[in-house]
Amino acid sequence: MTPSKLQYLFDVEHPLNQFEQYAEFIERSLRSEVGRYEKMAAEFDGEDQEGFWDWHMDEVSLYRSDFPNILRSSLLTSMYSFVESKLVALCHPTESGRTFSERNSSRKPLINKARDYLITELNVEFPVDTPAWKFIQNTNRIRNCLVHSGGDVSAFRSERKLRNIIADMEYVMIDQRDKIILDETFCLAFIDHSFVLLSALYNVQIEER
Secondary structure: OOHHHHHHHHHHHHHHHHHHHHHHHHHHHHHHHHHHHHHHHOOOOHHHHHHHHHHHHHHHHHHHHHHHHHHHHHHHHHHHHHHHHHHHHOOOOOOOOOOOOOOOOOOOOHHHHHHHHHHHOOOOOOOOOOHHHHHHHHHHHHHHHHHHOOOEHHHOOOHHHHHHHHHOOOOEEEOOOOEEEEOOOHHHHHHHHHHHHHHHHOOOOOOOO
């Protein structure tokens, strides 16, 4: 096994696999809780069943909408930070001694600063024209809204840009309250794109996901 492959396994593949397992655990647990109420409701008929759902509406709503978005949003912010840290870690000093600075004058997202450094200073063939990079870049806006505006699109400073991004993406929507809603596939899609991007930068061939 080559050093780059070994480093990729420890630095990228293992953590991303853990994220994937956790994402699947979240969705499995949520489905299990909703299924528990559905099983109890099946024991009633007609008006009694309607009464059951009316009585437990708030509880079921937690597992169908409230908890899913909290858990998915938290996982997404962790995964995005992971990918960001891996891009920065690849920005080692040049032979001339030039180093990467996260605090340069540019207002670009940190992942874009890292991309520019890798291309211009280290001559890395960065996969800029790929669905993986586009997805991760777009996720930057979604992540920022989740972190800085609580997922409220109307309160986000780049509202129009964010609305256009979400309209063109799968697995994410804006609800009637102007809140970002991630569906159960979004985090898994982010993981797939992260595998593609980082394997390319580590020069490691992976099986198509």
